[in-house]
Amino acid sequence: MKPLIVLIATFLIAVLTLHFIHGGYEWAFAARIAMAVMLFFTASAHFAFTKGMEMMMPAGIPFKKGLVYITGILEILGGIGLLVPGWIAVTGICLILFFIAVLPANIHAALKQVDYQKGTNSGNGIKYLWFRIPLQLLFIAWVYFSAVAV
Numbered sequence: 001m002k003p004l005i006v007l008i009a010t011f012l013i014a015v016l017t018l019h020f021i022h023g024g025y026e027w028a029f030a031a032r033i034a035m036a037v038m039l040f041f042t043a044s045a046h047f048a049f050t051k052g053m054e055m056m057m058p059a060g061i062p063f064k065k066g067l068v069y070i071t072g073i074l075e076i077l078g079g080i081g082l083l084v085p086g087w088i089a090v091t092g093i094c095l096i097l098f099f100i101a102v103l104p105a106n107i108h109a110a111l112k113q114v115d116y117q118k119g120t121n122s123g124n125g126i127k128y129l130w131f132r133i134p135l136q137l138l139f140i141a142w143v144y145f146s147a148v149a150v
Contacts (some may be wrong), residue, residue: 004040004135007142010034031146033086035095035139036079043079045116052116055111074098082086082147092147099140106132 011034018026046053046068055066060068078098081091107129109116116122 007038010037025124028150032082039075039079043072052119055114056105114147
């Protein structure tokens with residue numbers, strides 16, 4: 001829920017700020033700014049809640065801690081790439097692939113009731129997927145329409 005709030009709030013602030021500065025609505029640019037801020041926000045969790053993030057992955061996956069750090073770095077790079085002219089479309093495609101790739105970890109975490117912030121199995125459980133899967137689809141559509149299709 002927090003990433004969605006960050007995304008929407010940042011989008012509204014960016015739309016209004018860009019309108020004030022440039023005198024017009026720059027929807028795609030505002031959407032990319034919002035996604036970048038949201039990615040920076042979610043990347044911070046990879047470094048602050050590493051143990052819980054490791055718990056989100058199935059048991060057979062090796063190098064979990066390293067993968068948590070790598071995915072956090074990828075989110076930061078994705079946020080930066082959305083703001084660099086010439087890199088926007090390729091970054092958008094990479095982020096869509098990234099969002100698809102991390103969805104199984106989110107599904108596994110829901111099934112195991114992982115609370116990544118506490119590093120426990122006292123999370124929301126399967127009902128969380130009714131929010132998380134549509135949220136992941138929103139992220140994919142958001143990136144597609146603001147970075148790939150423009």
